[in-house]
Amino acid sequence: MIVTADALLLVDLQQDFMPGGALAVPGGDQVVPVANAKMKAAKHVVATRDWHPPGHGSFASAHPGLSIGDTFQLSGLDQVAWPDHCVQGTAGAEFCAGLDRSRIDKIVDKGTDPKVDSYSAFFDNGGQNPTGLDAHLKAIGARSLEVIGLATDYCVLFTVLDARRLGYAVRVDLAGCRGVELNPGDAERAVEQMRRAAATVVQ
Numbered sequence: 001m002i003v004t005a006d007a008l009l010l011v012d013l014q015q016d017f018m019p020g021g022a023l024a025v026p027g028g029d030q031v032v033p034v035a036n037a038k039m040k041a042a043k044h045v046v047a048t049r050d051w052h053p054p055g056h057g058s059f060a061s062a063h064p065g066l067s068i069g070d071t072f073q074l075s076g077l078d079q080v081a082w083p084d085h086c087v088q089g090t091a092g093a094e095f096c097a098g099l100d101r102s103r104i105d106k107i108v109d110k111g112t113d114p115k116v117d118s119y120s121a122f123f124d125n126g127g128q129n130p131t132g133l134d135a136h137l138k139a140i141g142a143r144s145l146e147v148i149g150l151a152t153d154y155c156v157l158f159t160v161l162d163a164r165r166l167g168y169a170v171r172v173d174l175a176g177c178r179g180v181e182l183n184p185g186d187a188e189r190a191v192e193q194m195r196r197a198a199a200t201v202v203q
């Protein structure tokens, strides 16, 4: 059981994932006050951004004939076709309104390669290219992480699984997470996977 994690990791708290955004996560705005409160007590705060170039390969719009929510192969990997979201430099890619940015020590961008998506904050979906997060955490001596953010069933899930694989102790507070739930139950199944990976998940 982690009492205070060495670092707080905020996953993709960006405008496009807020209600009304391009890829709205239901209740996504409710995690902002949770994040602000946790940042006050955190030793280190790292915030990730989904940070796609225009026309990113994960966008349905980049593939004639695909609809949002379809599954297809992108560079040999299963990929969900998403609406255009979190395009670098756009308002939708900015940190969400109300988030206290003054407490963020480090920003890690992911999803910058047009040919592969990146749900995990550590690696792209092919597990090939590191984002620099692991190197940063090692540099600051962090061994334990608290992870919150969006969305439970995608970027939080894969970030937590990679963190466990890399040997970090991980605590996830569901008060600071919300799921996309493309399929009902996805968030609950994600929590089961995190627990199986020996992450501590609290309500």
Ligand SMILES: [Zn+2]
Pocket: 050, 052, 058, 082, 085, 086, 111
């Ligand atoms: Zn994305």
